[in-house]
Amino acid sequence: MQAEKIERGKEGKAPKEYRQEGATKRSQYADPKRFKYPLHTEANARSALQYFSKQKNRGGYSPDEVKKMARKIIRACKKFGIEVSEESYKTFGLKKSLSLNEALEERLMK
Numbered sequence: 333m334q335a336e337k338i339e340r341g342k343e344g345k346a347p348k349e350y351r352q353e354g355a356t357k358r359s360q361y362a363d364p365k366r367f368k369y370p371l372h373t374e375a376n377a378r379s380a381l382q383y384f385s386k387q388k389n390r391g392g393y394s395p396d397e398v399k400k401m402a403r404k405i406i407r408a409c410k411k412f413g414i415e416v417s418e419e420s421y422k423t424f425g426l427k428k429s430l431s432l433n434e435a436l437e438e439r440l441m442k
Contacts, residue, residue: 346370362401362408363393369401371408378414380405385423399425 346355346367355361355370362369362380369380383389384405390398402424409416421428 362404369405371404374412374414377405377408377412381409381414381416381420385420395425402426 345351346358346361350367350370350372353370353373353376355372355376358364358367360370360372361367362371362384369384370376371380384401393401403426406416406420406424406426416428418428
């Protein structure tokens with residue numbers, strides 16, 4: 333099954349398909365300039381993480397843009413309770429920071 337091509341950012345608005353789902357603000361996208369990688373639902377956050385993890389999909393971005401977008405995607409994933417692997421952090425050139433609970437558990441295990 334081939335995905336439909338969605339025109340992005342036409343007329344300065346999010347694509348109609350995403351607006352209908354509720355992603356109307358630029359802040360709801362990992363790439364707000366181009367309305368790419370919507371993060372307003374669990375499914376969209378999961379898809380953004382999976383898609384953006386592939387090198388070919390990060391090709392048009394600078395290393396700083398990749399890190400900024402990756403942080404937004406990871407934040408959205410955490411918001412929806414999606415576990416992000418340490419490998420994903422490495423893929424984006426980021427270090428995984430432990431939550432307070434994770435840090436306490438790790439310390440107690442030693």
